[in-house]
Amino acid sequence: MARGSTRPTSRDVAQAAGVSQAAVSLVFGDKWRGRVSEATAERVRQAALELGYRPNLAARNLRLGSTRTVLLVVPALTTEFFPGVYTGAARVAAGHGFGVVLYPSPEGIGPAPDPFASARSALDGVLASSMAADALTAIRGDQLPLVMLDSDPRGSLGAATVNLDxxxxxxxxxxxxxxxxxxxxxxxxxxxxxxxxxxxxxxxxxxxxxxxxxxxxxxxxxxxxxxxxxxxxxxxxxxxxxxxxxxxxxxxxxxxxxxxxxxxxxxxxxxxxxxxxxxxxxxxxxxxxxxxxxxDAELFGERGMQALLAVLDGRAPDAGDIPVELVVRASTAPPGAS
The missing domain is CATH 3.40.50.2300 (Response regulator)
Structure with a gap:
């Protein structure tokens, strides 16, 4: 490949890695699992690194009709719990090439102003806490792929629910x-x-x-x-x-x-x-x-995002509630303790 100012392409990466362009697309679209081997995916990533290749995400997203962006809807950020949920969700999303927009409902629950001209064109999916579920109506988020957190799985709005036990x-x-x-x-x-x-x-x-x-x-x-x-x-x-x-x-x-x-x-x-x-x-x-x-707020966010990514990929999310732990400290004792 000619060096200088020429920007490396997916074809260059494919040639360097000894694979097809389709395999390169699968790896950078995070669709490779079950289609190419881990060794092949790593070879593609290494070739891209050596060539200085960066996928044109904007063009790919436009072509696929995807924004690689999801919305996390939570109550007002009055404690550190929901920022922890965001941290966990964003960490998993970043590992799959997604960004996360945090959308706190100003009053803690209930609808909030729509931050998008069109949520359906700006987002791929929504992750929402049950305490902020009413806000989905305002942004028409209930018409997008949706995973509910802390929500009754019976009659849930979402394609899946993720709950703490x-x-x-x-x-x-x-x-x-x-x-x-x-x-x-x-x-x-x-x-x-x-x-x-x-x-x-x-x-x-x-x-x-x-x-x-x-x-x-x-x-x-x-x-x-x-x-x-x-x-x-x-x-x-x-x-x-x-x-x-x-x-x-x-x-x-x-x-x-x-x-x-x-x-x-x-x-x-x-x-x-x-x-x-x-x-x-x-x-x-x-x-x-x-x-x-x-x-565990961060684990809660991680599991929620993993479930949403599974829904977007047409897979069934992992089942089972997240365990919780009683931490015993000095505020409890037998009645009448001295």
């Missing part, structure tokens, strides 16, 4: 507190119309209801530390036997419960055990450190 997580929380001897519970429940929070409430009630002698109150609250403080203070100060354990739907709600406990003169965990969900940075910033469910 929050059902097992709530079992872990309930069994931990029951094992410590707690029988009077308060559920500080996120007042958000979302499948994931419905699952948490349902599983907690079922697990505690199966143990004789237990009681459960529920106090709904928005996802806000101050609103959670108000709700927890009212519930813990209500007439009747005070709960000895508070199960919070989110670490932010747990932080609000800490503030309520201080106002009421209650010590954690001596007078009150508290648990959260997410294992955010705040979980180890508050004192005592919080017992909470660890949800």
């Amino acid at each position: 929050i059902t097992d997580g709530m079992r872990q929380v309930a069994d931990h507190l029951l094992g410590l001897g707690h029988r009077r519970f308060l559920h500080l429940a996120a007042d958000v119309p979302s499948w994931t929070f419905e699952v948490r409430a349902r599983e907690l009630a079922a697990r505690l209801g199966a143990r004789p002698g237990t009681s459960l109150r529920t106090a709904p609250t928005p996802l806000s530390i101050e609103r959670a403080r108000t709700a927890a203070e009212a519930a813990l100060g209500a007439p009747g036997p005070r709960p000895t354990a508070v199960v919070c739907d989110d670490d932010l709600l747990a932080a609000g419960t800490y503030k309520a406990a201080r106002r009421l003169g209650l010590r954690i965990p001596d007078d009150l055990s508290v648990t959260g969900v997410d294992d955010l940075g705040i979980a180890t910033a508050i004192d005592p450190e919080l017992t909470t469910l660890r949800l």
Whole structure:
């Protein structure tokens, strides 16, 4: 091949690697698996590197009717959980030559203004959290290949769903507190119309209801530390036997419960055990450190993007929920511990 200013082509790469141009296209289109060998794909990549070849993605995308861009729709970025989902999703997408546009719903849930003149022409697919699912209507994202995160797989809008095993997580929380001897519970429940929070409430009630002698109150609250403080203070100060354990739907709600406990003169965990969900940075910033469910946000994003890429490629995504882990810290103890 003549050097100088001449730009290497896919034909040059094919000749250098000893393969067809079709094989080069498969490798750089990330369609080679099952069609050419790993050794052949590596030979193509090495030849391209040595020649300084860069595929013309814009021309290829125009030819294939693909933008190599997907949209990640999440609630407002009020905690580090959803940025973690984005990090995991973007990492997988980049490895397959895709870009990710992050689209947070301004109010946390519900529709938001359409950032595209035409989402269908600007995007190849959508990855969406159930808490922001209503935003899909505004951008007509429900007409694109769609994978739902944290969503009821029955009747889902998406071609696939990817979920954390929050059902097992709530079992872990309930069994931990029951094992410590707690029988009077308060559920500080996120007042958000979302499948994931419905699952948490349902599983907690079922697990505690199966143990004789237990009681459960529920106090709904928005996802806000101050609103959670108000709700927890009212519930813990209500007439009747005070709960000895508070199960919070989110670490932010747990932080609000800490503030309520201080106002009421209650010590954690001596007078009150508290648990959260997410294992955010705040979980180890508050004192005592919080017992909470660890949800791997980056793995969640990775699995979601892998599922969407499978849908775009006409393959069945991997099945199975992502395990979660209860991280036991100093905010839980037997009732009346000294």
